[in-house]
Amino acid sequence: MWVSRCQKMKSQITNALSDFFFEYETPRQVLVRNRRVGVVCRLIQLGVLAYIIGWVFIYEKGYQSTDTAVSSVFTKMKGVGYTNVSGNERVWDVADYVFPPQGDSSFVVMTNYIITEGQKMGTCPELKGKHSCKSDSDCEGGTLKRTGHGQMTGVCVNSTKTCEVLAWCPVEDDHVIPDPPLLMSAENYTLFIKNSVTFPLFGVTRSNLVEGIDAGYISQCLHDPEKAPLCPIFRLGDIVKLSGFSFETIAKVGGAIGIVVDWTCNLDVDIKNCKPKYNFHGLYGNPAETDKARASVGYNFRYAKHYMEDKTEKRTLLKVFGIRFDIIVQSLARKFDIIPTLTAIGSGVGIFGVATVVCDLVLLYLLPKREFYKNMKFKYTDTQTQK
Amino acid sequence: MWVSRCQKMKSQITNALSDFFFEYETPRQVLVRNRRVGVVCRLIQLGVLAYIIGWVFIYEKGYQSTDTAVSSVFTKMKGVGYTNVSGNERVWDVADYVFPPQGDSSFVVMTNYIITEGQKMGTCPELKGKHSCKSDSDCEGGTLKRTGHGQMTGVCVNSTKTCEVLAWCPVEDDHVIPDPPLLMSAENYTLFIKNSVTFPLFGVTRSNLVEGIDAGYISQCLHDPEKAPLCPIFRLGDIVKLSGFSFETIAKVGGAIGIVVDWTCNLDVDIKNCKPKYNFHGLYGNPAETDKARASVGYNFRYAKHYMEDKTEKRTLLKVFGIRFDIIVQSLARKFDIIPTLTAIGSGVGIFGVATVVCDLVLLYLLPKREFYKNMKFKYTDTQTQK
């Protein structure tokens, strides 16, 4: 009994499998020989096909997968500046005017400054115009004003009509910004950018020192959007100009400029074509904008150099106006991948289905002979008379 | 001969083309008039439709393509601190308590410190409790301990029972952290954030100084999640509170706080609606977590100020405890795009096909009249009797 039953099952399964493998279903179709419907439908279908091939595949490269890079940037400035403030000659080199010194992707080049030398801890009156007072009662002792320079002692100084504070004295007077900027020579400094990008998905690493950009070329080239677009040495004046700013304005009050290194690479072609493009634009506001209130320029910070003199800690305070450069790496690599290709095809076939639905609507609801076509297309289960 | 053959081919191609253009196939269908199957299938189809329209299109906005931004951040602190350590009054301003000074997106505000003044190169015993020794043989001369302060001289100092080292002497004693923190006044410092984002795919640039946030507003506003959510001036105490920390704890031992600027923008609506949201949270561990071992707070680094005294190089070493702020820009812009729209539609039509398959399974395998439907649906090529 069991054996025969088992054999029966086995043969049933074998039958079902062979049926499954040797059969094949294909939908039955009506071939509508109607010029109007035919032309309309074919045009819709051709449109869908053109969209899939032309747009998705060729224009948008839908057969590729994309990846963005992890990147690393190193910068190096070169050049010296010279200032002559009331006979006091001074030269400024890289160690003096770049903050921070170690070649980060975001750094500041000093172009102007207000120097306050020999500050030491003590009491002195606040800056004129700040925390004015008429009598000691206007200066509450022991309090700190957020915008002040120090802690009030409770005394109103007569000569300046401002409160006395415990602070680094004398306090900095930043009412007048040197004009023209003290370090206009910054225009001729050069910036060297070293940038490497890695696309982890594709295992590709590229450096902005691409083929042909070797030590010999670097030693003598200067970036120019037209003539030397791959040279990684940039003149500061050129960068500022290409961002649409005037160097004198930005050098006086400071500003922030983004240097975009754009890696848009098609890895299906030779990797040598994967080259960086350099763009420059002002950060925090567009120089062409008229809305001055939105602070399109203006960048400064304070920096102190400490020293000991006569056993007393002193400092030289610099209010540094400068150009802040942000090297922004923007990357997008594309490479052929089977998944997006098949997803695009599959989704395209789906849209083909939409075309068929539209044509069917025309056929079954708009044409004069629609009843005829309806009969051709549909078979009804409840009508006992089958064609 | 050739001509006629060529003409024949030409007419053949023309015929095939006209056939192709004037014909149109549409699948033949069985219209099953069965209430149960009908209702089930329509519900499945409506479900799929509701999913595609409701979820993919409306909820997930599948008709839009997305892009993340490249961004640039500039920060500026304001405020002064005051310390009085055993009668030695001192004021700390921005140049003293912010590291680095130039307004980076990641910076540290000093809130507490251990100062070791007047260090100079020389030999002195190691700190008590570190590298203890009983005799000179415990201190191998000429070796460097990774956790020590310098190079051992091979001498065991009797008074401290530690090895003598060549180091910046005297060595720093950081056993006791000042409590309460010396610069509790940091709570009232303010932070100004300037942030611009660019969505390269859409060519859109936005600044966190959006419409209405002009110089006049900034000069007097203070960020508040409810009342002034767009004001870019933040009180340090507020930030710490919103991150869920206690200021006194974090000021004492230091900590790291992330300020997330969230740009989630729908660029299909007016660009004025693309505004930043500010969130604050502790980095490196959740303040609500009970697992204290995972070091949710604690941030310090060492910083030296060098000077010359009597022709000798000396330094003031600061072990700085502070709050490290990381401005993290998180961005996602969405805009209508034809490709994702059609991909979503195409893929939706595909899922419609799945609905049909499910209904067919019900029809052909579960219904009592399944044999009847099978006959209606399928035509067999090997049965010679065709309906």
Add this chain to the structure above:
Amino acid sequence: MWVSRCQKMKSQITNALSDFFFEYETPRQVLVRNRRVGVVCRLIQLGVLAYIIGWVFIYEKGYQSTDTAVSSVFTKMKGVGYTNVSGNERVWDVADYVFPPQGDSSFVVMTNYIITEGQKMGTCPELKGKHSCKSDSDCEGGTLKRTGHGQMTGVCVNSTKTCEVLAWCPVEDDHVIPDPPLLMSAENYTLFIKNSVTFPLFGVTRSNLVEGIDAGYISQCLHDPEKAPLCPIFRLGDIVKLSGFSFETIAKVGGAIGIVVDWTCNLDVDIKNCKPKYNFHGLYGNPAETDKARASVGYNFRYAKHYMEDKTEKRTLLKVFGIRFDIIVQSLARKFDIIPTLTAIGSGVGIFGVATVVCDLVLLYLLPKREFYKNMKFKYTDTQTQK
């Protein structure tokens, strides 16, 4: 009248609705009982199915949506170095050799240096070999050379045959790089990395101090790719070795190394499996590359310490050669999501349609009995004799 018309419309709509709900269309199909076609088509269909299930779903995990993280990194170095330059013993601690000091994700560890002590503003001849001159006419007074050290005074100094400049004097002589590097002890320094990542889409935050990596473990572990892959304490020598460089080479002239913290997480499984992997590789060029011209190693910057001596500002200039470490966080989290799942299914059904089209082509154009099958599949609207 109106009422009856309205009722008629209502009943019509009700009818149409009930028709719609109680009917169900399913395509009529031909079941082709042909072994060859059957096998070919089933194989194609199985292939498509295998692709969709095996590749899209299992291998590429197409049922998951992906997200990259926002991250925050804090680093801390430990260790002391010792130099003995012509009898002048010196110890270098963290405050001396790390730039910047505050524990950024990108920092430099000094391994070698050229020191120029006691520079002050003045005039002195340029470095030998730079801006050589034969007479004063070769040195144009008042000009600045981009690669020079200062402003020319117009004098040619006889002893060195170089132009005299106003600069920080004496000028730095960096012709000879100390070899072996002065701070070879840097090999034994250790680096501690604290890293937290947040996947905003999934609301998941992880720290590299995962379960089991507690304070006790950290205090005594040392990273090893095999034995301690999760320990966040790294020996500098190990990092350099794992990047494929020789420590002595890179310590002498400097170099840049990327430490990639790789967070590839499948959030469908227990979050405890979401652990970081650490990789190390040279930035700016591959150490295995033979193209030496592309500057695979070499990293330096200049750094000045200012001080006052006899009322004069002086500085100690350090040309720092060092290893720059960039902690690069690379992240990809995946989690089940209904949208990509259904998109993949829908698109897969679409590709199934392609399989049917291919089989139909075989059936209708390649088989000997193609005319028979064509008749079975198609019904023509213009032939009046309907089967």
